[in-house]
Amino acid sequence: MMNMKIICNGAKIAVEDELSLAMFLRGKGLDPDTVAVACDGAILARETYADLRLREGMVLEVVRFVGGGASC
Amino acid sequence: MLTIAGRTFTSRLIVGTGKFASSAVMQAAIEASGTGMVTVALRRVDLNDPGDDLMAVLDRRQYVFLPNTSGARNAAEAVRLAHLARASGAGDWVKLEVTPDPRTLLPDPVETLKATEALVKDGFIVLPYMNADPILAQHLQAAGAAAIMPLGSLIGTNQGLLTRFQLEIIIEQARVPVVVDAGLGAPSHAAQAMEMGADAVLVNTAIAVAGDPVRMARAFAAAVQAGRDAFESGLGVTAPVAAASSPQSGLGFLR
8 A cells, every 4th residue: 555655855755554664765776785864864774774664754865876076 | 005094005096986978987987097996976866767876886895985075065064974975885984075165166174174073083084175275284184184185276177286385385294195186187287296295186077078088097097107106206306507418528529
């Protein structure tokens, strides 16, 4: 059931109940080992991704490395 | 060999990974450069189009990832970015950039010093991007910077060593490695920095946007090596008048 909504990177997204963060990331085509996630403002430890269940209204920020030298 | 925070690097060229036309070109250019350290930036993932995963493209066993804090306008934002970078699994290294003015991208000295202090306390290996200010260099060293990264000229301008006079003082006084960063537009600029005694240089734009980035990476690698060899060999002093290199005696047969 996709009746729960979270906000990820500024967009409202419908997700399955009880979905873990790790499964959510994989579902978006992301490798949980190469992203950093802040949940409701707090930076999460990677080891918590598998156990963390997404909840209604959670605000996620998912970031990862891109090409960059200096402020470009 | 270049040593920063106890880690040695065979190459004195650090390469930025921005502005390359494709991941494949970036990968090839970085390999051609011979570098052991690459700078990367941290950004929000576009969930609809995640694109290439940089950490899948570049082997972290081969390259130290030096995440920058580009985009930070003050110390608090830079500290936040550094912690996110560490959470991304890149280790403890950070190239600290605090650039509040988008037009010049000049580093804010006050906020950079504040952020250096905070990040060193949090266990980071901090390499601050700084204006070529010898006094600031000393403050950053005292705050625990693992290396200092003074600018040659403004980021992305290819203008070379406009700060030569200050860089010479910084290098002379430094107790940590000096990495000349920003504005190095040609291999000759990199060679000049190395001849001066810089420990390393960081190049991004000049390689990434070259017509042939792989070949340009090789050119920079050769220039960095040439400049370092010249510095270690001992350069001659400049003189105002000629000094003959042929013998001035034994010319009696001529006149």
